[in-house]
Amino acid sequence: MSLPVNTHSAPQRLAFNEPGWLDTLAAWLLALLWMLPLLYAVWTAFHPAEFATRLELAAPLTLDNFRRAWLAAPFARYFFNTTLLVAMILAAQLLLATLAAYAFARYHFRGRNLAFALVLVQLMVMPDILLVENYKTMATVGLIDSLPAIGLPYFASAFAIFLLRQTFMSIPKELDDAARVEGASALQTLWRVYVPLAKPVYTAFALVSVSFHWNNFLWPLIVTNSVNARPLTVGLQIFSSVDQGIDWSIITAATLLSSAPLLIAFLLFQRQFVQSFMRAGIK
Amino acid sequence: MLLPALVLLLAFTHWPIVSTLVDSFFSTPKGARASVWVGLDNYAVMVADPVFWKAMRNNLWFAGVTIPLSISLALVMALWVNERMLGRAFLRMAYFTPTVLPMIAVANIWLFFYTPQYGLLEQISAALGLPSHNWLGSPSTALGAVTLVAVWKEAGFFMIFYLAALQSQNPSLREAAAIEGASRWTFFWRVQWPLLMPTTVFVLVNAFINGFRMVDHLFVLTRGGPDNASTLLLFYLYEVGFSFWDTAYAAAITVVLVSILVGMALLQFFVLDRKVHYQ
Amino acid sequence: QTPVEVQFFYPVAVGGPITKTIDDFAAAFTKEHPAIKVTPIYAGSYQESIVKALTAHKSGTPPVTSVLLSTDMFTLIDEDAVVPFDNFVKTPQDKAWLGSFYPAFMQNSQAGGKTWGIPFQRSTVVMYWNKDLFKQAGLDPHQAPATWAELKAAATKLTQKDASGKVSTWGVQIPSSGFPYWLFQTLSTTNGALLANEAGTAVKFDDPKVIEALQYWVDLGKAGIHPPGVVEWGTTPKDFFEKKAAIIFTTTGNLTNIKKNAKFDFGVGMIPGNVRKGSPTGGGNFYIFKKSSPAQQQAAFEFIQWITQPERAAQWSIDTGYVAVSQAAYNTPSLKAYGKDFPAALVARDQLPASVAELSTHDNQRVTKALNDGLQAALTGNKSPAQAMKEAQMEADRILRAYK
Amino acid sequence: MSAIELVGVSKSWGSSTALEAINLRIEQGTFCVLLGPSGCGKSSTLRIMAGLESASTGRVLMDGRDITQVSPAQRGMAMVFQNYALFPHLSVADNITFGLSVRKTPAAEITRRLKETAALLGLSSLLARRPSQLSGGQQQRVALGRALVAQAKVCLMDEPLSNLDAQLRQDMRRELRDIQRQLGLTVVYVTHDQSEAMSMADQVVLLNRGRIEQVGTPRDLYTQPASTFAARFVGTPPMNLLTLEQGRIAGSEIAIPLDAAILGVRPEAIHLHPGGLPAVVQSLEYLGADLLLHCHIGNQSLRVRLDGQHHAAAGDQVRLHWSPAEAHGFDSAGQRIHTHHSPASTPS
Amino acid sequence: MSAIELVGVSKSWGSSTALEAINLRIEQGTFCVLLGPSGCGKSSTLRIMAGLESASTGRVLMDGRDITQVSPAQRGMAMVFQNYALFPHLSVADNITFGLSVRKTPAAEITRRLKETAALLGLSSLLARRPSQLSGGQQQRVALGRALVAQAKVCLMDEPLSNLDAQLRQDMRRELRDIQRQLGLTVVYVTHDQSEAMSMADQVVLLNRGRIEQVGTPRDLYTQPASTFAARFVGTPPMNLLTLEQGRIAGSEIAIPLDAAILGVRPEAIHLHPGGLPAVVQSLEYLGADLLLHCHIGNQSLRVRLDGQHHAAAGDQVRLHWSPAEAHGFDSAGQRIHTHHSPASTPS
Numbered sequence A: 001m002s003l004p005v006n007t008h009s010a011p012q013r014l015a016f017n018e019p020g021w022l023d024t025l026a027a028w029l030l031a032l033l034w035m036l037p038l039l040y041a042v043w044t045a046f047h048p049a050e051f052a053t054r055l056e057l058a059a060p061l062t063l064d065n066f067r068r069a070w071l072a073a074p075f076a077r078y079f080f081n082t083t084l085l086v087a088m089i090l091a092a093q094l095l096l097a098t099l100a101a102y103a104f105a106r107y108h109f110r111g112r113n114l115a116f117a118l119v120l121v122q123l124m125v126m127p128d129i130l131l132v133e134n135y136k137t138m139a140t141v142g143l144i145d146s147l148p149a150i151g152l153p154y155f156a157s158a159f160a161i162f163l164l165r166q167t168f169m170s171i172p173k174e175l176d177d178a179a180r181v182e183g184a185s186a187l188q189t190l191w192r193v194y195v196p197l198a199k200p201v202y203t204a205f206a207l208v209s210v211s212f213h214w215n216n217f218l219w220p221l222i223v224t225n226s227v228n229a230r231p232l233t234v235g236l237q238i239f240s241s242v243d244q245g246i247d248w249s250i251i252t253a254a255t256l257l258s259s260a261p262l263l264i265a266f267l268l269f270q271r272q273f274v275q276s277f278m279r280a281g282i283k
Numbered sequence B: 001m002l003l004p005a006l007v008l009l010l011a012f013t014h015w016p017i018v019s020t021l022v023d024s025f026f027s028t029p030k031g032a033r034a035s036v037w038v039g040l041d042n043y044a045v046m047v048a049d050p051v052f053w054k055a056m057r058n059n060l061w062f063a064g065v066t067i068p069l070s071i072s073l074a075l076v077m078a079l080w081v082n083e084r085m086l087g088r089a090f091l092r093m094a095y096f097t098p099t100v101l102p103m104i105a106v107a108n109i110w111l112f113f114y115t116p117q118y119g120l121l122e123q124i125s126a127a128l129g130l131p132s133h134n135w136l137g138s139p140s141t142a143l144g145a146v147t148l149v150a151v152w153k154e155a156g157f158f159m160i161f162y163l164a165a166l167q168s169q170n171p172s173l174r175e176a177a178a179i180e181g182a183s184r185w186t187f188f189w190r191v192q193w194p195l196l197m198p199t200t201v202f203v204l205v206n207a208f209i210n211g212f213r214m215v216d217h218l219f220v221l222t223r224g225g226p227d228n229a230s231t232l233l234l235f236y237l238y239e240v241g242f243s244f245w246d247t248a249y250a251a252a253i254t255v256v257l258v259s260i261l262v263g264m265a266l267l268q269f270f271v272l273d274r275k276v277h278y279q
Numbered sequence C: 001q002t003p004v005e006v007q008f009f010y011p012v013a014v015g016g017p018i019t020k021t022i023d024d025f026a027a028a029f030t031k032e033h034p035a036i037k038v039t040p041i042y043a044g045s046y047q048e049s050i051v052k053a054l055t056a057h058k059s060g061t062p063p064v065t066s067v068l069l070s071t072d073m074f075t076l077i078d079e080d081a082v083v084p085f086d087n088f089v090k091t092p093q094d095k096a097w098l099g100s101f102y103p104a105f106m107q108n109s110q111a112g113g114k115t116w117g118i119p120f121q122r123s124t125v126v127m128y129w130n131k132d133l134f135k136q137a138g139l140d141p142h143q144a145p146a147t148w149a150e151l152k153a154a155a156t157k158l159t160q161k162d163a164s165g166k167v168s169t170w171g172v173q174i175p176s177s178g179f180p181y182w183l184f185q186t187l188s189t190t191n192g193a194l195l196a197n198e199a200g201t202a203v204k205f206d207d208p209k210v211i212e213a214l215q216y217w218v219d220l221g222k223a224g225i226h227p228p229g230v231v232e233w234g235t236t237p238k239d240f241f242e243k244k245a246a247i248i249f250t251t252t253g254n255l256t257n258i259k260k261n262a263k264f265d266f267g268v269g270m271i272p273g274n275v276r277k278g279s280p281t282g283g284g285n286f287y288i289f290k291k292s293s294p295a296q297q298q299a300a301f302e303f304i305q306w307i308t309q310p311e312r313a314a315q316w317s318i319d320t321g322y323v324a325v326s327q328a329a330y331n332t333p334s335l336k337a338y339g340k341d342f343p344a345a346l347v348a349r350d351q352l353p354a355s356v357a358e359l360s361t362h363d364n365q366r367v368t369k370a371l372n373d374g375l376q377a378a379l380t381g382n383k384s385p386a387q388a389m390k391e392a393q394m395e396a397d398r399i400l401r402a403y404k
Numbered sequence D, E: 001m002s003a004i005e006l007v008g009v010s011k012s013w014g015s016s017t018a019l020e021a022i023n024l025r026i027e028q029g030t031f032c033v034l035l036g037p038s039g040c041g042k043s044s045t046l047r048i049m050a051g052l053e054s055a056s057t058g059r060v061l062m063d064g065r066d067i068t069q070v071s072p073a074q075r076g077m078a079m080v081f082q083n084y085a086l087f088p089h090l091s092v093a094d095n096i097t098f099g100l101s102v103r104k105t106p107a108a109e110i111t112r113r114l115k116e117t118a119a120l121l122g123l124s125s126l127l128a129r130r131p132s133q134l135s136g137g138q139q140q141r142v143a144l145g146r147a148l149v150a151q152a153k154v155c156l157m158d159e160p161l162s163n164l165d166a167q168l169r170q171d172m173r174r175e176l177r178d179i180q181r182q183l184g185l186t187v188v189y190v191t192h193d194q195s196e197a198m199s200m201a202d203q204v205v206l207l208n209r210g211r212i213e214q215v216g217t218p219r220d221l222y223t224q225p226a227s228t229f230a231a232r233f234v235g236t237p238p239m240n241l242l243t244l245e246q247g248r249i250a251g252s253e254i255a256i257p258l259d260a261a262i263l264g265v266r267p268e269a270i271h272l273h274p275g276g277l278p279a280v281v282q283s284l285e286y287l288g289a290d291l292l293l294h295c296h297i298g299n300q301s302l303r304v305r306l307d308g309q310h311h312a313a314a315g316d317q318v319r320l321h322w323s324p325a326e327a328h329g330f331d332s333a334g335q336r337i338h339t340h341h342s343p344a345s346t347p348s
């Protein structure tokens, strides 16, 4: 630890609070390493195929890979499916979890602990693991190859219930009392007091949920057969199926295309994202 | 209020768990042949199935490496970006980015990194004059290669949790420790780390679940090969269930997977949780 | 009146704009037959397509028809998923059509006296070689190695190393991911072994001739003239373009792709023989699914008939490199002209007489996985060829016991 | 007729009893303070009045009507919570009108009442802010606004000033009292701060361990504490309580002409006087206006409040004197012995 | 020699200045209180002494040695943080001995000192508990223990009592003072509570907007406030400040024989006297021992502290009197005018 030499300079904290230059260097190296796949993808996607495996600074830029990728598979449809899917799942999760969490947080009823334990089971055993049985269920109810089939098993999210319950419990009971004294019903109180107060948690959860389901692969792979219901990930995998011989340029272009919405959203909102995580107290 | 959520949970979590267990005692129906009670036959097949054991061993190795590695990296990242460091916002973003990228998509990029002869690793090792290596094509490195991808994917996600926890720690603890003469290192080991324990448990549980759930990249990178060197339980389950259509055997494998996860849940509930909460 | 909708899954396992070709066919057919609407759905690799199709079948909503590996026949029959074509073959013309396909392709299309699959996207494995590299190595660029011994000798000369002793070009490259058993059949067949019986109920992986063939493959690697470990099917054409491999084995279905992308003069040849010449046939057949309505099945049948007509088959062959499925197709003016101009396009067909059926058994996915695992184990040096094949045999026997 | 009446109200939590058969009348338009130490049952009493908690036994009457079973929303009482319980996500305006909008009051009416209330409380310029952007005093006024806007006749307040700093608390006390008088509200006000109770109340209800210890005006409580508990609880510094043993101050030879077990004298009633009782100064506390002496007589200690201009040092010998009228007697159970006349007003 | 000396210390945060060239000497073994309103720079001053913040300009000396560049760990000062900053995962014992074990003190020595400190602070029976299992006062003592066990000569405390309830705060003040005297510590103590400063300090440093307003003993500050700021900040209720216009109380015809712009009189210095100045009672505050009258003279308002036994009502006419010695004069800039003799001790 070294101390700042010049105390007459602009105010600054003392050394015990500062990371050393070695830390900074290491942190940056690791960051570059972590970015490498993305950097490579950007490089390849924006250059002609000949440069996919060669890094030459003089390589010309092109958008042709994106054009080719876009035409090679029904990406527009995939985007539509994924967007719809993610929105549907998120809406259902938020609605169901809000109601359930409120019941767990503020009502005392018989079997509450048992019910909560049942919810917690799903934290561990996620629907992905139970794909064989869930597939059978979907087949029985005739939902295979539809967006609801992809979404249904995730509609009731134990994680969301757990998180919201924690949050609701941490909301001062007095706010609930105040709302009741002011004449609000239980649902009014939930909607006008609890939900707005849990906003950071909703944001954090929404981001986790959206990125999880935008990226989810195995279950959609199994329950979808056709373009009608196929989400981006499955479309991308079929598109880049290694058997065809790998055209890195077009695959990276497609990869960037399909992750762009999340990536851009994250870049734009990364501050809020990290903060809402912190405020949500997910820890 | 609780009903809709509970019904869905019952339908897609609890019922499948029970019916998986039941199915694992029956044979697979095929075409005209209906399924019949076979007792423990499916488990006997499992015990004798070298691929299952290979998948199990691989999965334990995969989890055993991914969990500590991604968690310790996450911790280091969080400690870094928690401090006032040059380009902190960029660093946070860089570490976190893998989390938002679809695994199935980035696996294609990693495939390029690992490709023999002209892949990135090859180009780097060539530049350094190292011998070339077929990373995904050799049994000795295939599993390691897919594990590395998992670590890359997970660390940033866990970092966020650590970061959130660090930020909620009382900043005067650091000052108090400084006054008491503690170095940064002492402060970390004696104050920050113990206080992060609940987060570590949370992250640990998540890492554990992911250790048995993350198989997307296998579809692109190795498909479990070569010679099952990189196959994992869930991937094998997928193959048995949807490639071989042996649903009864798949049920038995599911039962094993569920038992592992539930076992972990109980361990966490009864052991870890007790020890780490201070408030 | 709404047209009958025919959903149709198809796979792609080679490079090039296959999807577009198929879409064009479907559009053309629908234009000619307004009462039928054919919707092609690209379903991924062969592996993924069979999974999709069977999944769909199990959930009660299969596609009406699909192109799937010819080798999936037994599996599809066992799952009671498909109907035989004999049901639809009524008129003499139909009968003539059914008889028009190359017999080699029908080996994997018929069982129990019925026809379950109609050849469409069919292939054999052929050998591609880089004439420039041949010249550099002092070999005759017009003369491909014709025997195992010649192949090994040529590959030895073709293997190039850079200053640091690292191999920059491999003499020969035979892919071993995806469907290693199929490429292995080029070696087992030429060594005089057949891997399975016709009924698909027994295999002979531990035949000494099979082990010997595997030993040859392993030895190519040990000699340092074939890349070590498992070689990707998908990147093999790219390796060829990049001159990382001088000779490759791959499907004739990649021909058009290679023709377009190779920036050098290349040759296409039959698989080098040992005790005999030979190569497995490969590729996909049309199947009609049981759970679709009779009207849909009939419509699918019409489509399949239409698309396998000589002109279409010729067009398909030119667009992709796959073998046109009937002799008549090779008599069409377009394919004749193409073949004259580009003789390489005929090699696969000329290889047909020596060809054998692709490995196909009941519970095909599992049996082939057993063999694939064994092959990979041997190629990566984890097991000796003999041990690997013995274990694969045991596993296959266990799986097939139920079908004896 | 009294605005609120509790009849035999008790409350238990499982096996522990928070309130024991409370009987209490609060007259319309008065400012009634529930005073007592932490855990004595003040909040419980208030919450039972509000309907937020149900009484284990007993009845709650409002204007003579039994409302024991009526839900909080329908009692039409307003309440100000200890930490204000402002909705942090709503603006000041929305906080104030929350109840009106929940009750579907017409928009024009809401606007009108909001304007009036904001004007009354001097909040007009702050209506768009969030609670977090307000000072403690402003927050307090918003909470008050929310309670007032409904124009409820009864307003319940649970330690509304306890989070404010000294200066602000001082100002708010006055403001609250003014508003209560102006609007003729019945206010039930909970606090554990005796000086707050003294300076604000019409009627003080002193609670101790779930029982009512004393009810009366501030002056009653100060000048005629009904028990040693009341004597010790009201006043800073509190009344000195000296144990008497056989008519003498314990540990000394000083006889006290009082037939009691405990003698109470307020610190400000004690003066330095050459003819007083001898005592020793243990320590001092300088408070500017006052100087507090901590003295010993026998083995009893007592505090003496002197003018701040006095000088003294630890160890000094002093002589203390108080008039007999200032001596309070308590029996060994701590109950007041009513033998002495008092210069204060008679009990109500 | 002074234990701590600040020489021309200033501190800015970006463009805003928290401290402006502070010069301050704190003598060894004294109890020095930094007093001032929120944001005046108390914590900044303390943190600069501790080395937790670096001064923008100026030097910090300790026993004459320049320690401006020395790290907090090496200054050998102890510090008690406002929120205690106890390590929540460590037991009381481990919290107290944290510094000793970090500094590799021998185990036997640690045990011995822990025992002593715990005994001194009455923590002996709590050593195995976690901070979360302690009451606020106990936590405060642990924080103190952690600071004392190191046997540092200088102990810095940042509002250590602000989280405690009134009773506990009262007790802790005395306890702290006792310990400081007993161990001969130099204590620098930050508070914004003037009564705390008055009752504890040897020396009070009154800060206002980053400057030192006045330095002196509590009595100095109370009896000789150097400015209207000091006059208003010290004392409850604070000194009345009446604006004079041409020698008269503003808005009245009452002449005051004082050559000043502002007249200051403490509420307790005013008495009812038939010959006094006429005033009108606006409102009253009954506090038991005292009765506060809020009165008007002209357009100026002032508070009068009377004995609690007085009766009065709003609207009463009263006559107020104070001795000339109790009148403080300030110029229009708010600075004290030293014309009057004072009965208090001479400034130090």
Ligand SMILES: Nc1ncnc2c1ncn2[C@@H]1O[C@H](COP(=O)(O)OP(=O)(O)OP(=O)(O)O)[C@@H](O)[C@H]1O
Binding pocket: D013, D017, D018, D036, D037, D038, D039, D040, D041, D042, D043, D044, D045, D192
């Ligand atoms: N929800 C509850 N469950 C169990 N006991 C409770 C509950 N609420 C209050 N109590 C108990 O009832 C008693 C009275 O509590 P109450 O809140 O009325 O006290 P209070 O006088 O308001 O105290 P404070 O000044 O600390 O707010 C206490 O002993 C308390 O522990």
Ligand SMILES: Nc1ncnc2c1ncn2[C@@H]1O[C@H](COP(=O)(O)OP(=O)(O)OP(=O)(O)O)[C@@H](O)[C@H]1O
Binding pocket: E013, E017, E018, E036, E037, E038, E039, E040, E041, E042, E043, E044, E045, E192
């Ligand atoms: N880290 C900081 N960054 C910017 N300004 C600061 C910082 N810390 C303090 N200040 C500013 O410096 C001034 C003095 O702050 P300081 O904390 O010393 O006040 P204080 O007297 O301790 O107040 P309080 O009684 O509220 O704790 C304030 O105006 C404050 O806003």
Ligand SMILES: O=P(O)(O)OC[C@H](O)CO
Binding pocket: C013, C014, C046, C069, C121, C122, C123, C124, C179, C182, C251, C252, C253, C281, C282, C283, C284, C358
């Ligand atoms: O690549 P294809 O289409 O020639 O066919 C490959 C084989 O049949 C796979 O088993």
Ligand SMILES: [Mg+2]
Binding pocket: D042, D043, D044
């Ligand atoms: Mg209370």
Ligand SMILES: [Mg+2]
Binding pocket: E042, E043, E044
């Ligand atoms: Mg401060």
